[in-house]
Amino acid sequence: MQIAFDSVFIGLLEASPLILAAMGFTLIYYLNGFINIAYAESITMGAYAAILFNVVIGMNFYMAIIPAALASGTMSVAVYLLIFKPAMDRGVQPTEMIILSVGVSFMLRHALVLLVGADNRYLVEPEIKYLSFLGQGATNLQLTALVLVALIALALSWMIYRTSLGERMRGLANNPELAAASGINPHRTSVAIWFIAGSAGGLSGVFTGVFSAVTPMMGWNTILIVIMVTIIAGIGSVRGAVLASIAAGVLTAFITLVTKPLYAEAVLLILFIGILSFRKGRMA
Amino acid sequence: MEYFIYSLSLLVIYVGLAQLMHVQFGLLGIPNFGVVGFWGAGMYLTGVFNVSLNMPILLSILAATAIVSLVAWALGRMILDRSGQAILCATLAFSSIIGVLVISEKWLTNGVRGLGTIRYPFASSDFAELGFAIFILSVVIAIFYVSIRLRDSRLGRVLLSIRDNEELAASLGKDTSGTKRLIFALTCGVMAFLGGLSAPLKQFLVPYLLSPTVTFTVWIALVLGGKGHSFGSIVGVVLTVGMFDILIETYLPLPPEYAATIQNLKLFFYGFLLVAVIMFRPAGFLGAGRMGAKPKHATSTTKQEAAS
Amino acid sequence: MRLTATSLSKAYHGHVVVDIPNVSFGTHGLEGLIGPNGAGKSTLMGLLTRRIAPTSGEIALENEAGTHELNALQSHDVARIGLIKTNQRIQGFDGLSIRDNLALSATSSDREGLSSIFDRTRDAEDIEARVAALLEQFSFADPDGSAKSGGEKKLLDILRCLVAQPTMLLMDEPTAGLPDDITQSVMELVRKKVDAGEMSVVIVEHDLPMIWKYCDYVHFLSEGQMLFEGTPDDVRENRVVAEKYMGV
Numbered sequence: 001m002q003i004a005f006d007s008v009f010i011g012l013l014e015a016s017p018l019i020l021a022a023m024g025f026t027l028i029y030y031l032n033g034f035i036n037i038a039y040a041e042s043i044t045m046g047a048y049a050a051i052l053f054n055v056v057i058g059m060n061f062y063m064a065i066i067p068a069a070l071a072s073g074t075m076s077v078a079v080y081l082l083i084f085k086p087a088m089d090r091g092v093q094p095t096e097m098i099i100l101s102v103g104v105s106f107m108l109r110h111a112l113v114l115l116v117g118a119d120n121r122y123l124v125e126p127e128i129k130y131l132s133f134l135g136q137g138a139t140n141l142q143l144t145a146l147v148l149v150a151l152i153a154l155a156l157s158w159m160i161y162r163t164s165l166g167e168r169m170r171g172l173a174n175n176p177e178l179a180a181a182s183g184i185n186p187h188r189t190s191v192a193i194w195f196i197a198g199s200a201g202g203l204s205g206v207f208t209g210v211f212s213a214v215t216p217m218m219g220w221n222t223i224l225i226v227i228m229v230t231i232i233a234g235i236g237s238v239r240g241a242v243l244a245s246i247a248a249g250v251l252t253a254f255i256t257l258v259t260k261p262l263y264a265e266a267v268l269l270i271l272f273i274g275i276l277s278f279r280k281g282r283m284a
Numbered sequence: 285m286e287y288f289i290y291s292l293s294l295l296v297i298y299v300g301l302a303q304l305m306h307v308q309f310g311l312l313g314i315p316n317f318g319v320v321g322f323w324g325a326g327m328y329l330t331g332v333f334n335v336s337l338n339m340p341i342l343l344s345i346l347a348a349t350a351i352v353s354l355v356a357w358a359l360g361r362m363i364l365d366r367s368g369q370a371i372l373c374a375t376l377a378f379s380s381i382i383g384v385l386v387i388s389e390k391w392l393t394n395g396v397r398g399l400g401t402i403r404y405p406f407a408s409s410d411f412a413e414l415g416f417a418i419f420i421l422s423v424v425i426a427i428f429y430v431s432i433r434l435r436d437s438r439l440g441r442v443l444l445s446i447r448d449n450e451e452l453a454a455s456l457g458k459d460t461s462g463t464k465r466l467i468f469a470l471t472c473g474v475m476a477f478l479g480g481l482s483a484p485l486k487q488f489l490v491p492y493l494l495s496p497t498v499t500f501t502v503w504i505a506l507v508l509g510g511k512g513h514s515f516g517s518i519v520g521v522v523l524t525v526g527m528f529d530i531l532i533e534t535y536l537p538l539p540p541e542y543a544a545t546i547q548n549l550k551l552f553f554y555g556f557l558l559v560a561v562i563m564f565r566p567a568g569f570l571g572a573g574r575m576g577a578k579p580k581h582a583t584s585t586t587k588q589e590a591a592s
Numbered sequence: 593m594r595l596t597a598t599s600l601s602k603a604y605h606g607h608v609v610v611d612i613p614n615v616s617f618g619t620h621g622l623e624g625l626i627g628p629n630g631a632g633k634s635t636l637m638g639l640l641t642r643r644i645a646p647t648s649g650e651i652a653l654e655n656e657a658g659t660h661e662l663n664a665l666q667s668h669d670v671a672r673i674g675l676i677k678t679n680q681r682i683q684g685f686d687g688l689s690i691r692d693n694l695a696l697s698a699t700s701s702d703r704e705g706l707s708s709i710f711d712r713t714r715d716a717e718d719i720e721a722r723v724a725a726l727l728e729q730f731s732f733a734d735p736d737g738s739a740k741s742g743g744e745k746k747l748l749d750i751l752r753c754l755v756a757q758p759t760m761l762l763m764d765e766p767t768a769g770l771p772d773d774i775t776q777s778v779m780e781l782v783r784k785k786v787d788a789g790e791m792s793v794v795i796v797e798h799d800l801p802m803i804w805k806y807c808d809y810v811h812f813l814s815e816g817q818m819l820f821e822g823t824p825d826d827v828r829e830n831r832v833v834a835e836k837y838m839g840v
Contacts, residue, residue, distance in 0.1 A: 083563070092566070095372065098369060106554060110549070110555065220496070263384075266381050266385060276363055277366070430709060438715070448685040454667040455667055456668075457756065458701060459701060
């Protein structure tokens, strides 16, 4: 019983970055219908931008989050406009689009390493306090992160389900021609979505990085889990992405508690292959 | 000289891997993004059999090949009837699992401390290294021979029909699922065989060898040379591995502190190449290759016409 | 040769598209299946070849080799017992030449195993001859290249099915997209094969004059139900058919 409770608690704390990444990833997959592996670099970019503002410039960690997210969103839009949009206009097929996105991912990652080196970097956290919460130990940073993620996730859901941008995005994803005919500007909507998705990925990177280290491989190492969570959730279901992320987080925490962290990753990936095998529909 | 033989052997192995991907993706349309998993599993299993169980090296390679083929067959059964996107994700996940297991199963692989030493067959001979390089070359030539024959064969025609329109092929009586599983299991097995051959080359196996860069390099080579062309893999590997790993590393007198920079520059450049080729020349440098075996048929028709 | 369906039904989201207690095809030579738009003709064709899963019902094919339950079969097995369908929508293998398209279809699977990789010649003489004979009868701009126009693709689709020598051929709107003279040659070839007892044929068509001209027997489908069947003359004179279809 104790282990179940611990798993849920730790899982929730650890799922928070995954929730953001999965929400952002699912937006792009829903809108454009291809798996964007280069989304990994949005995650990495967010973390490195936070290093820039937090460590190099010396901003307060919480303040640095904002420009980091904006930088990541900007990169996402740039990549969309320079590479993915032209490729889609040329009629590149979904499978080739994934291969293309792997190329983009390698290009961005190694450009980053060429610029800043491959060494681990560490964000300067605000003062850490250990708090007791429902009999569990957690730091103020963990709890703040969880609250922030919850707020951002709520804002994103509100954006998708309640605003006209969300409505336009859904229209565009379901029937591009009809959407264009009814006066939706596909270009502006897409740019907005890629920006929001990139920012969400960047935030995910910041919250991953602050609890461990910022490395060039951090995005690549999580992208498969992000894809898995998105597919389990159902394409374009942002609420589903949140739930699936939490489930993945709890499962990871549980397996880590009973065995070792590496097995958690292996089990999740085996589960992923199993799900791909049984799941039909858009991915089938 | 020793290092040159090593680099060249590795280049030939990359050509072999890219040629197997030509069969899987170029002819059959299976986007296998887990090349490093099949190759790496073959390499590590060979290492385990050879070092821990003291099995002779060639026997170890064969055992590893057999095991990986079976695993690929099972994996194929699960995912090959799904979309290209799903296959790509699942094979990528498979290679990540292999990467994780190699690190986590220390009792088997010795983890990051490494597994070795794996020696060449006939290691006592003076020409063990060169002999082994020639052996690798003949294996890859055999892969080429079979894949080129395959392309022009009746089975190859079935593969192309599955790639182009699977449902239609099935409606004409072709067992598309069975064919995909068989070819996938066999070609992944040969990837494992090439992995087994890489084990004595590397001598000492560490998890770092199983980086996604291997898959990526093979795919660059495949896309660059032309996925549908029988010789695309050679052109692709020579332009990538040949240029960077052999020419620049061997002949450009760079101070050692630049080694890491060159690696990153290389991968950046690979990424750039991949993007450029998919955007501007999707069929690769050599194009899609010819369509079927025209001349043979043309002559037979003329004969028919002459007869009638 | 008899293709029978019992208690066959197909519903999409509760909306019944096909509901047939009992029907059999294949005993009257060249049969036609007609009906107004949305009658469920294409759905029925899909059901009969197991490309669409039925909501309920059984489909069985009887031939010299015995009776085959189609529900248990995969789509390639359906083709292997001799049941093949031409496509309404244009489809093809873009990477194969026209000649290879036909040879692929003519070759039986047991000759396409791994050992075929090392055979010295690609196609056996009988296959080449069958393909060459068809290509002599129907001309393509470039038989060693791919099918160029929509008409060539449509013709190739039909020839691909014919060269496979099915015992039962379903033709889904064969005349759509084909020039009249080619339709005529195709139908004459089909007629010849049916008369020689090589195969039974079911044609789905909107082109009624063609149905009256070539078919020995006609089934009338409306709103998912088989309402009438008989000789072309019977069907033409039937009051239900006239009301439901020809708007008389």
